[in-house]
Amino acid sequence: xxxxxxVEDLSKSFGKQLIWGDVTLTVPAGEICVMLGPSGTGKxxxxxxxxxxxxxxxxxxxxxxxxxxxxxEKELYEIRKLFGVLFQDGAMFGSMNLYDNVAFPLREHTKKxxxxxxxxxxxxxxxxxxxxxxDKLPGEISGGMRKRAGLARALVLDPEIVLFxxxxxxxxxxxTAFLNQLIVDLNAQIDATFLIVTHDIxxxxxxxxxxxxxxxxxxxxxxxxxxxxxxxxxVVRQFLNAQKVGPIGMSEEKDADELEAEKDQELPPxxxxxxxxxxxxxxxxxxxxxxxxxxxxxxxxxxxxSFSENMTMVTGA
Amino acid sequence: xxxxxxxxxxxxxxTAGKLxxxxxxxxxxxxxxxxxxxEFLQQAWFIASVTIIPTALVAIPFGAVIALQVGGLIKQFGxxxxxxxxxxxxxxxxAGPIATALLIAGAGGSAIAADLGARKIREELDAxxxxxxxxxxxxxxxxxxxxxxxAFFLNGLxxxxxxSGGYVFNVxxxxxxxxxxxxxFTALAQxxxxxxxxxxxxxxxxxxxxxxxxxxxxxxxxxxxxxDAVNESVVITFLLLFVVNFVxxxxxxxxxxxxxx
Numbered sequence: 389x390x391x392x393x394x395v396e397d398l399s400k401s402f403g404k405q406l407i408w409g410d411v412t413l414t415v416p417a418g419e420i421c422v423m424l425g426p427s428g429t430g431k432x433x434x435x436x437x438x439x440x441x442x443x444x445x446x447x448x449x450x451x452x453x454x455x456x457x458x459x460x461e462k463e464l465y466e467i468r469k470l471f472g473v474l475f476q477d478g479a480m481f482g483s484m485n486l487y488d489n490v491a492f493p494l495r496e497h498t499k500k501x502x503x504x505x506x507x508x509x510x511x512x513x514x515x516x517x518x519x520x521x522x523d524k525l526p527g528e529i530s531g532g533m534r535k536r537a538g539l540a541r542a543l544v545l546d547p548e549i550v551l552f553x554x555x556x557x558x559x560x561x562x563x564t565a566f567l568n569q570l571i572v573d574l575n576a577q578i579d580a581t582f583l584i585v586t587h588d589i590x591x592x593x594x595x596x597x598x599x600x601x602x603x604x605x606x607x608x609x610x611x612x613x614x615x616x617x618x619x620x621x622x623v624v625r626q627f628l629n630a631q632k633v634g635p636i637g638m639s640e641e642k643d644a645d646e647l648e649a650e651k652d653q654e655l656p657p658x659x660x661x662x663x664x665x666x667x668x669x670x671x672x673x674x675x676x677x678x679x680x681x682x683x684x685x686x687x688x689x690x691x692x693x694s695f696s697e698n699m700t701m702v703t704g705a
Numbered sequence: 706x707x708x709x710x711x712x713x714x715x716x717x718x719x720t721a722g723k724l725x726x727x728x729x730x731x732x733x734x735x736x737x738x739x740x741x742x743x744e745f746l747q748q749a750w751f752i753a754s755v756t757i758i759p760t761a762l763v764a765i766p767f768g769a770v771i772a773l774q775v776g777g778l779i780k781q782f783g784x785x786x787x788x789x790x791x792x793x794x795x796x797x798x799x800a801g802p803i804a805t806a807l808l809i810a811g812a813g814g815s816a817i818a819a820d821l822g823a824r825k826i827r828e829e830l831d832a833x834x835x836x837x838x839x840x841x842x843x844x845x846x847x848x849x850x851x852x853x854x855x856a857f858f859l860n861g862l863x864x865x866x867x868x869s870g871g872y873v874f875n876v877x878x879x880x881x882x883x884x885x886x887x888x889x890f891t892a893l894a895q896x897x898x899x900x901x902x903x904x905x906x907x908x909x910x911x912x913x914x915x916x917x918x919x920x921x922x923x924x925x926x927x928x929x930x931x932x933d934a935v936n937e938s939v940v941i942t943f944l945l946l947f948v949v950n951f952v953x954x955x956x957x958x959x960x961x962x963x964x965x966x
Binding site for chain 2: 436439441465466467469473475476479480481482492493494496497538541545548
């Protein structure tokens, strides 16, 4: 069963440049969250701060009663054992083959026998579809395979929290779809808390239970998927629907002139909310909610055509 | 404006402080179990394999130059019988550790900085920390110890090769007598000379490995950052080594009285 991450009033700057400030959110235990944001808004920095690789300037990150922002190094190394992290390029150890890479955390942290390790490693390799590639070196395989191998290594210690740093960057749409399905299936299987950092809209629209949006050095919104997908908030709606009209410009923000110019432009209607991706075995995940449940509870009318089976996934204006 | 200037002026102090703090971290992790024996042996073997042949090749001309220089000078004083002892002093006390240091920093240190730098930009070090393993304990400590060990042995190698090189040049080119070259070894040289040579080699190995590891682990900004890190680590190590060599030599000459023939 996953673990909750409580982030309060978090700020981080490099030198004089503020990356983001006043970020307050709670990643609920066992649920899938996606953290979105335009390029260069510090999504990866946020992820690294959550695992204590970077120290925030202020605020707290509480996991199981330990504040990662202020705890000792020893506690940090303890708490990190709860984490599995998939880095952008997999971050496989270049000197070891895939098998040793995946077995590495087991050999370091457990006293399991080699045969036990073998069965666990093979199970995880099977899960990510890498059986047969155990003896390859990370340099010899494609980026997608490295990512999947990184995922296998992240899962090998049965983590309570799994963080994904852009799992879909550099992958083709088919592989991305498979990876998304894998993420959902994994969540159903191990019930861990998942946090995905990405800027792939399709992933954000169909995979998570909750969505957060980092924009302009703060957390613009964080909440259930349907809340953000039906939101009329300009930034949220522009980003989640990949539109040009809105406050986000090519370089961070649009200036006053540009905003003035598009003042009278009609915003395209919100596209329908797609169904959430379900586990491939059809058994609902524990944190899964019925389609449209949030909208009904909060009296929001979803855009027409939402939650229909054969909806196209096309977004954008 | 004033603060900007002071930030710029004080920046090197900050870097020096961080380097020192890194050294303390390494020292603390030195005693943390389990000791990474495998990594240590691999690194020691690797550093030895990239340094042994260059070191030997550097040591021969080094010994020869000292023999020629000292031999020529000493001839003018009419003290040829002390050539052997002078060249032993010069090789064991100075040339040995310095040649070792140059090779350890240039060949071993640059390899360490490049290796750790590449791991850093590929996020391998981050991944390691996230897997609950301290890269200082796991990667840096074995490298530092391996560097010290190899420096220690290389120093011995340089001393032997340098003194033999001096012997060959003195006897063959300068018409010195083999007997007096060998017999005068103990006239001016003494056992502490050997110790200070070895101590220097250990300290140089330590500094080279720590600077290289620090620079490698703090590489940033993609592949170019790794190149910069390697470059900086070699330059900084050289600077530090010559300063430290000066300090150690001065202290040694103060506390150990020279032997009077």
